[in-house]
Amino acid sequence: MPLFKGFNMPVFDIDGELVEYEPGEKILSAALRCGKIIPHYCYHPGMSIVATCRMCLVDVVDMGNGRPAPKLQTACSMDATEGMKVETLNPKVEEGRKLVNEFLLVNHPLDCPICDQSGECTLQDYAFEYGSGKSEMDYSKRVSGWRDIGSFVALERNRCIQCSRCDRFTREITGTNEFGMFNRGHELTVDTYADRPMTNKFQGNMADICPVGAITEKEFRFKRRAWKLKKNRSICTGCSTGCNVTIEHDRNEIFRLKPHENQSVNKWWLCDEGRLTYRIMNERKTRIHQPLGRVEGKLEGISWEEAYSAIAERVGDLSALPEEVLALTDTHASNEELFLLQKLLKDIFSSDNIFCPLPTWEQSESEFFINTLITTDNTPNRAGALALKIKGDAKSTKLKKAIENELKVVFVLGNPFEAEVEVQEKIKRAQLVVHLGTFHNSWSEIADVVLSGQYYSEKEGTFTNKDQRVQATEIAVKALRRTRPEWQILMDLSASLGHGNSYSSSADVFNAMTEQVKSFADLSYAEIRLFGKELNHKTKDSGMKVVKAHT
Amino acid sequence: MAEETLVLFKNIRNPKYDKSLSAYKKSGGFKSLKKVFGMKPDEVVQEVKESGIRGRGGAGFPTGLKWSFMAKGTGKPSYLVANADESEPGTCKDRELMLKDPHMFLEGLMIGCYAIGCHHGYVYVRGEYFPSIKSLNEAVDELYADGLLGLDPMGSGFNLDITIHTGAGAYICGEESALLDSLEGKRGHPRVKPPFPAVSGFNGCPTSVNNVETLACMPFILGDNGVEDFKNFGPQNNSGTHLVSLSGHVNRPGVYELRMDVNMKDIIYEFGGGIRNGKKLKGVIPGGSSSPVMTADEVDVLYNFDDLAKKGTMMGSSAMMVFDEDTDVVKLLHRITRFYAHESCGQCTPCREGTHWSRQIIRDFLNGNGSEEKLLRLNRVGGNMMGTTLCALGDAAAMPIQSFVKKFPEEFRKYYATV
Ligand SMILES: Cc1cc2nc3c(=O)[nH]c(=O)nc-3n(C[C@H](O)[C@H](O)[C@H](O)COP(=O)(O)O)c2cc1C
Ligand code: SF4
Ligand code: SF4
Ligand code: SF4
Ligand code: FES
Numbered sequence: 001m002p003l004f005k006g007f008n009m010p011v012f013d014i015d016g017e018l019v020e021y022e023p024g025e026k027i028l029s030a031a032l033r034c035g036k037i038i039p040h041y042c043y044h045p046g047m048s049i050v051a052t053c054r055m056c057l058v059d060v061v062d063m064g065n066g067r068p069a070p071k072l073q074t075a076c077s078m079d080a081t082e083g084m085k086v087e088t089l090n091p092k093v094e095e096g097r098k099l100v101n102e103f104l105l106v107n108h109p110l111d112c113p114i115c116d117q118s119g120e121c122t123l124q125d126y127a128f129e130y131g132s133g134k135s136e137m138d139y140s141k142r143v144s145g146w147r148d149i150g151s152f153v154a155l156e157r158n159r160c161i162q163c164s165r166c167d168r169f170t171r172e173i174t175g176t177n178e179f180g181m182f183n184r185g186h187e188l189t190v191d192t193y194a195d196r197p198m199t200n201k202f203q204g205n206m207a208d209i210c211p212v213g214a215i216t217e218k219e220f221r222f223k224r225r226a227w228k229l230k231k232n233r234s235i236c237t238g239c240s241t242g243c244n245v246t247i248e249h250d251r252n253e254i255f256r257l258k259p260h261e262n263q264s265v266n267k268w269w270l271c272d273e274g275r276l277t278y279r280i281m282n283e284r285k286t287r288i289h290q291p292l293g294r295v296e297g298k299l300e301g302i303s304w305e306e307a308y309s310a311i312a313e314r315v316g317d318l319s320a321l322p323e324e325v326l327a328l329t330d331t332h333a334s335n336e337e338l339f340l341l342q343k344l345l346k347d348i349f350s351s352d353n354i355f356c357p358l359p360t361w362e363q364s365e366s367e368f369f370i371n372t373l374i375t376t377d378n379t380p381n382r383a384g385a386l387a388l389k390i391k392g393d394a395k396s397t398k399l400k401k402a403i404e405n406e407l408k409v410v411f412v413l414g415n416p417f418e419a420e421v422e423v424q425e426k427i428k429r430a431q432l433v434v435h436l437g438t439f440h441n442s443w444s445e446i447a448d449v450v451l452s453g454q455y456y457s458e459k460e461g462t463f464t465n466k467d468q469r470v471q472a473t474e475i476a477v478k479a480l481r482r483t484r485p486e487w488q489i490l491m492d493l494s495a496s497l498g499h500g501n502s503y504s505s506s507a508d509v510f511n512a513m514t515e516q517v518k519s520f521a522d523l524s525y526a527e528i529r530l531f532g533k534e535l536n537h538k539t540k541d542s543g544m545k546v547v548k549a550h551t
Numbered sequence: 552m553a554e555e556t557l558v559l560f561k562n563i564r565n566p567k568y569d570k571s572l573s574a575y576k577k578s579g580g581f582k583s584l585k586k587v588f589g590m591k592p593d594e595v596v597q598e599v600k601e602s603g604i605r606g607r608g609g610a611g612f613p614t615g616l617k618w619s620f621m622a623k624g625t626g627k628p629s630y631l632v633a634n635a636d637e638s639e640p641g642t643c644k645d646r647e648l649m650l651k652d653p654h655m656f657l658e659g660l661m662i663g664c665y666a667i668g669c670h671h672g673y674v675y676v677r678g679e680y681f682p683s684i685k686s687l688n689e690a691v692d693e694l695y696a697d698g699l700l701g702l703d704p705m706g707s708g709f710n711l712d713i714t715i716h717t718g719a720g721a722y723i724c725g726e727e728s729a730l731l732d733s734l735e736g737k738r739g740h741p742r743v744k745p746p747f748p749a750v751s752g753f754n755g756c757p758t759s760v761n762n763v764e765t766l767a768c769m770p771f772i773l774g775d776n777g778v779e780d781f782k783n784f785g786p787q788n789n790s791g792t793h794l795v796s797l798s799g800h801v802n803r804p805g806v807y808e809l810r811m812d813v814n815m816k817d818i819i820y821e822f823g824g825g826i827r828n829g830k831k832l833k834g835v836i837p838g839g840s841s842s843p844v845m846t847a848d849e850v851d852v853l854y855n856f857d858d859l860a861k862k863g864t865m866m867g868s869s870a871m872m873v874f875d876e877d878t879d880v881v882k883l884l885h886r887i888t889r890f891y892a893h894e895s896c897g898q899c900t901p902c903r904e905g906t907h908w909s910r911q912i913i914r915d916f917l918n919g920n921g922s923e924e925k926l927l928r929l930n931r932v933g934g935n936m937m938g939t940t941l942c943a944l945g946d947a948a949a950m951p952i953q954s955f956v957k958k959f960p961e962e963f964r965k966y967y968a969t970v
Contacts (some may be wrong), residue, residue: 051743052898052941071938077743136928139911186907189895406748511704
């Protein structure tokens with residue numbers, strides 16, 4: 001790779017600006033990459049080019065050979081060439097867009113007030129920009145009717161502009177071919193084949209790529225106007241792929257997750273299951289709302305100070321040996337939280353008795369990239385735990401050996417080993433069990449002290465995905481009042497046990513980690529924030545087994 | 552009476568000819584193929600270039616040039632596909648060839664295959680042409696039985712197969728890239744060009760799509776002194792004879808084989824025997840329903856590619872539709888527009904919406920609701936399809952609308968609403 005990208009790249013001219021392109025690249029693709037806006041509907045960078053919506057018209061005033069193109073050209077399908085001059089804003093182009101837009105609207109219902117796409121609809125935007133505001137269409141409009149096409153998305157065909165993105169999606173992206181175009185001419189429409197509901201696990205993407213309100217997510221229908229939503233970058237923690245998402249919320253309620261393009265991780269896509277994880281972010285019933293302490297066998301609300309001092313007092317009384325201390329964590333904890341928990345054990349108890357479940361998992365090979373998104377591995381920060389050398393194995397045998405000792409102090413972060421009754425029985429007998437978590441589970445039931453943590457949509461943190469890429473989450477919504485981020489709880493706990501750390505933020509912890517943990521060396525928080533970065537020192541065995549797709 | 556010039560129809564016009572392989576051979580058939588097998592493929596392409604033949608499918612693109620564009624050294628097979636989808640309204644010339652002298656066309660196809668190095672030629676036949684399909688299949692069977700198709704015909708070492716493939720009756724599948732999609736088993740939707748079929752056509756391989764009549768000219772062109780004779784049949788750049796499908800209000804409609812220097816007037820009044828019932832001529836659609844209409848006083852012109860282009864219209868597939876003074880031009884335009892609205896594949900916006908909208912406007916006229924404003928709108932909507940679509944169907948739908956409005960505005964006024 002050349003030092004900077006433009007070094008060897010040819011250039012052409014858009015509206016007087018020089019734009020670089022890769023040989024074979026189309027005008028539209030190069031323009032979009034450089035932040036130029038050219039209206040378009042059918043073009044999608046991840047799919048084949050059909051050049052049918054005719055919206056991306058530009059005026060090629062010089063084709064690179066001194067001659068102009070004979071008529072307006074579709075930017076999505078025309079190759080950029082050296083010395084080419086393209087105008088995207090002249091009156092001829094505006095006129096061209098205007099007429100395409102008029103055609104798109106003659107049969108469009110324009111029911112924006114009840115359309116979920118409203119506010120993020122490019123048809124609406126361009127109609128506003130190029131439309132005359134008055135229709136010359138005197139006749140009744142085409143009606144194609146509503147279709148129930150699947151569990152995840154709704155299809156309102158009257159709004160369809162026949163851009164064929166959805167059709168190409170099931171052919172080229174998922175390979176499931178269950179959706180396509182039907183009829184001809186002005187009756188051309190979209191539907192599933194043979195009235196069967198769609199089965200692919202990525203239907204939500206069809207709602208994303210549909211430029212209008214024809215395909216929308218059922219889950220989001222009629223819930224919020226799109227323009228009310230505030231958006232924050234985050235990572236989906238549904239599995240270890242770590243798809244980049246935006247968390248979209250209003251008044252502290254989360255309404256949906258949308259994919260955020262990251263070519264190194266999820267490209268433009270997100271699976272439906274991942275989208276549904278937004279529900280748990282709004283969950284309140286099973287949340288741990290405040291610190292709890294066991295009084296006469298029952299958990300009761302206490303203050304943070306009471307919780308910390310109770311723990312400190314008990315730990316002082318017990319003066320546990322290293323092997324009598326244990327920490328368990330799941331892999332929903334961020335790198336920073338894992339690091340601090342490990343550090344707490346080491347600093348206070350000189351112990352490295354920290355375990356997490358690391359089940360083996362299989363990744364099936366597929367010719368379709370999108371199928372590699374969903375993994376059966378729902379341990380979003382497995383690679384982070386491995387990088388920190390936290391102990392664990394598929395069958396929890398190491399852990400079972402460790403709990404043979406008389407346990408005095410046990411810390412549990414999240415919900416690890418939830419199905420291992422034997423482990424839980426053993427730990428129940430420990431002198432002090434402290435649970436840090438967001439939701440009530442079997443651990444909070446046996447804990448002596450419960451510390452109320454925060455969900456990843458409420459705090460900052462970094463996660464290491466299956467490719468050992470470290471990625472960051474942002475605070476999207478305000479957390480419950482009497483909860484604290486786990487990294488802070490662990491820091492406070494450590495201080496109350498006599499070993500103060502003074503990190504002011506999760507990012508601060510991350511920076512300390514890059515200094516103290518070899519795997520994380522040479523990373524900076526600033527650098528991973530946008531698109532993440534792979535570890536410079538990777539763990540060899542991630543527990544993944546690649547299996548051939550059965551055909 | 553004026554005479555036809557018989558090249559393609561030399562057997563068909565012989566009442567004793569029975570279209571069998573032996574009859575075709577007796578008439579001199581397959582001599583050209585034999586000669587071609589002794590030439591280098593490039594030499595064949597060169598001869599075709601020199602003959603100046605232009606495609607008879609509608610666009611009039613030079614065939615020799617098209618063949619010379621075929622990508623070479625790609626490591627992929629090359630394909631020649633005969634376009635027998637003949638569905639431009641008014642056109643019925645390929646049908647004559649396939650039905651009455653299939654071997655001449657097939658010999659032409661075989662010559663073409665040799666010229667571009669294709670070992671498997673396809674004929675994509677319009678689905679409704681049942682008798683033509685039968686005739687072609689029988690002819691191909693004869694060729695296989697005779698050893699002219701299959702392994703090593705005439706000891707040439709050039710193996711060749713031909714498959715007759717039937718369409719399902721869609722006009723758009725006559726457009727070459729939609730035809731290839733359909734041939735691959737997909738929906739017939741025109742593709743983005745470039746890449747042109749010569750680079751990426753059938754199954755992504757270099758492909759040439761040629762009209763049936765174009766290919767049927769090959770045995771003559773590659774026969775003795777064919778190139779020179781072919782050029783002499785018409786003015787420069789318009790060589791050869793061509794098949795004219797004459798229909799409408801003439802006394803003798805039919806397919807005529809004519810030189811390219813025949814006057815259109817003579818085609819109507821000599822070959823066609825004039826307007827039926829002694830009526831006066833009102834106008835002519837000169838080259839299939841998509842070509843811009845001509846009025847009665849414009850028809851004194853040579854009927855070939857260039858002379859018609861100079862008049863602002865086109866020869867297209869040489870299908871002349873003649874209409875007399877009693878014809879309701881608005882109804883005629885409605886019928887044409889209905890055809891394009893029905894046959895548009897619908898993928899691109901201006902054609903999908905424009906064909907239907909313009910039809911709605913014309914129907915509004917027919918219902919007596921016309922107005923000056925609506926006429927302007929019709930012209931605008933038609934014009935907005937011109938040059939703005941992916942394939943030429945958008946143009947094909949726009950040209951009649953714009954030309955009818957321009958040339959017969961008073962006819963539309965008859966349908967203005969009276970308030
Ligand atoms: C909408 C449309 C329909 C067409 N239909 C036919 C047809 O029925 N037969 C045909 O030979 N060419 C048809 N063509 C032209 C073909 O695309 C192509 O140019 C032609 O087959 C090339 O053959 P030629 O070079 O021998 O003319 C059509 C073109 C368009 C745009
Ligand atoms: S698809 Fe867009 S333009 Fe159409 S009704 Fe919905 S918001 Fe409005
Ligand atoms: S449903 Fe949406 S994505 Fe599919 S063709 Fe219609 S507008 Fe395009
Ligand atoms: S111009 Fe019409 S027929 Fe041609 S591709 Fe576009 S919609 Fe289809
Ligand atoms: S984006 Fe170019 S034609 Fe649709």
